Amino acid sequence: MRSALALTFASFLGCAAPALAQGPSPDRRVPQEPTAWPFTAIGRVNVVQGPAHRSHCTGTLVGPRHVLTAAHCLFDLRLDTWVKPHQVHFVAGQARDLNTGTAEVEAFRLAPGIDLRAAARPAQGSIAPEMIGRDWVILTLRQPLALKPVPWRVLPHADLPGSRPGAVVALAGYAADRPYLPVIHRGCTARIDAPAAGMLSDSCESMSGESGAPVLLLDAEGGAALVGIHTAVTQGIRVGSAYRSASGVGVAAGSFAGALDEMVKP
Numbered sequence: 001m002r003s004a005l006a007l008t009f010a011s012f013l014g015c016a017a018p019a020l021a022q023g024p025s026p027d028r029r030v031p032q033e034p035t036a037w038p039f040t041a042i043g044r045v046n047v048v049q050g051p052a053h054r055s056h057c058t059g060t061l062v063g064p065r066h067v068l069t070a071a072h073c074l075f076d077l078r079l080d081t082w083v084k085p086h087q088v089h090f091v092a093g094q095a096r097d098l099n100t101g102t103a104e105v106e107a108f109r110l111a112p113g114i115d116l117r118a119a120a121r122p123a124q125g126s127i128a129p130e131m132i133g134r135d136w137v138i139l140t141l142r143q144p145l146a147l148k149p150v151p152w153r154v155l156p157h158a159d160l161p162g163s164r165p166g167a168v169v170a171l172a173g174y175a176a177d178r179p180y181l182p183v184i185h186r187g188c189t190a191r192i193d194a195p196a197a198g199m200l201s202d203s204c205e206s207m208s209g210e211s212g213a214p215v216l217l218l219d220a221e222g223g224a225a226l227v228g229i230h231t232a233v234t235q236g237i238r239v240g241s242a243y244r245s246a247s248g249v250g251v252a253a254g255s256f257a258g259a260l261d262e263m264v265k266p
Contacts, residue, residue, distance in 0.1 A: 028205045028246075029183040032172055034093035038150045038224040040100045042182060042214060043092035044174045045069045045139070047083055049076050058173035058182075058213040060226055061092055062152060063264035064144035067105075068256065069212030070231040071137040072127060074108065075116045082110075090139060092147055096180050103141035109259060111136050127232060132249055133198035135231045136256045138263060149264075150214065153225035154254045158192040160227065166220050171204035171230055173213030183207075190215050192227065198255040200228040202248050215250060228252045 034040050041061040048054050057073035067090050074083050085105045093100030111134035122128055127135060161167040172184040188204035195201060202215055215228045233245035 028188075029175070029185045029207075031178065032182045032184040034095050034100065034182055037148050038214075038216065039172060039182060039184075040093040041147050041150050042172055043067075043090055043099070043101075044094050044179075045073055045212060046089045046091065047073060048087050048089075049078070049083060053078065056174060056179065056209060057211040058209065059090055059139065060212075060214045060229075061090075061145060061147055061149045062138075062226070062260060063149050064146075065103075065141045066149075066260070066264050067139040067141065068152075068214075068226070068229060068260070069137060069139065070229060070251075071110055071114055071135050072116055072231065073211055074137060080118050085139075088139065090141060092145060094174070094180055094182075101145040101147055103143055103145055105139045106142045107140040109138045109140070109263065111256065111259075132232065133196065133251055133255050136229060136251045138256070138259055140263075150216075150224060150226050152253045152257055152260060153217065153227055154252075154257050155192050155217075155227055156254060157194075158190075158227070160190045160192070160217060162189075164217060164219075168218045169202070169204070170216045170218055171202065171206060171210070171213055172216065173206065173210030173230070175207035176209040177207055179209055186218075190227065192252045193254070195249070198252055200250050200252045201234075202230060202250065203246065204230065204248065206230055206233060206245050206248055226253060 045057045045059040059067040059069035062068045088105040091099050091102045114134040160169050170186045185205040190202040213230045214226045217225050217227050230250040233248045
C-alpha cells in the first residue's frame with residue numbers, strides 16, 4: 001500500500017518520479033479561456049522561494065478573501081519548512097497577460113497534523129500516504145476579490161458522475177505545458193472517500209502545476225461545485241522536468257469543509 005501511495009506532488013517542486021506508464025495516452029485536456037464562471041475564480045498560486053526558485057500551483061477562490069489549494073505547494077523542500085505568507089500571490093483567471101483579479105496572501109491555515117518534513121516523507125518529493133488527506137491549505141488574501149467564488153460540496157462515498165445523473169466531472173488547472181492559460185479535462189470520474197476516508201481518486205488527465213486544482217461537479221444548468229482538490233499523480237509519463245498523468249488522488253471536500261465553514265462567512 002505504501003509503495004502505491006508514495007505519490008509525486010503534481011506541481012513544480014523538483015519531485016521524484018511516480019510509477020511510470022508504459023507510453024503516453026491521448027491527452028484529453030483542452031485549453032479553457034477563463035471568461036466565464038467558475039473558471040474566472042480558478043487561478044495560479046505563485047510561490048517565490050528565492051531569486052531563482054519559483055513555483056506555481058492551482059487554487060480556487062472559495063470566498064471573497066479565501067483560496068483553497070494543496071498544502072505542499074507552500075512547502076520549501078530546500079529549507080524543509082513552510083514558506084511565509086508574503087511569498088505567496090494569487091492570480092485569478094489568468095489568461096496569458098490578462099487576469100480577473102490578483103491579491104497578496106496575508107496568512108494561511110494548514111490542515112491539522114500535516115507534516116511534510118523530510119523525516120516524514122518516504123522519498124524526496126513524495127508524500128506519505130497518511131498525509132494525502134491532509135494536503136490542503138486555505139489562503140487568506142489581503143484584500144477581497146470582486147469575483148463569484150466556487151462553492152464546495154461534501155458528497156460522502158460518492159462515485160461521480162454516476163451517482164449524479166446529468167452531471168459532469170472536470171479538472172481545471174494551470175499545467176506545466178500551458179502555465180498561463182488553464183486547461184480542462186471534462187468527462188473524467190472521481191470517487192470520494194477512496195482509497196480512504198477524506199481522500200478522493202480521479203481518472204482526470206493532469207500535469208505538473210495542477211496541484212490544488214479543483215475537482216468540479218458541473219451540472220446542465222451551468223452550476224458548479226468543488227467536491228475536492230487534486231494533489232498528486234499515481235502514474236504518469238515524464239515530459240521534460242514535469243509529469244503528465246491519467247489518474248491521481250487528492251483531498252475530498254469533507255476534509256476541509258469544516259475549516260471553510262468557519263473562515264468563509266456568508
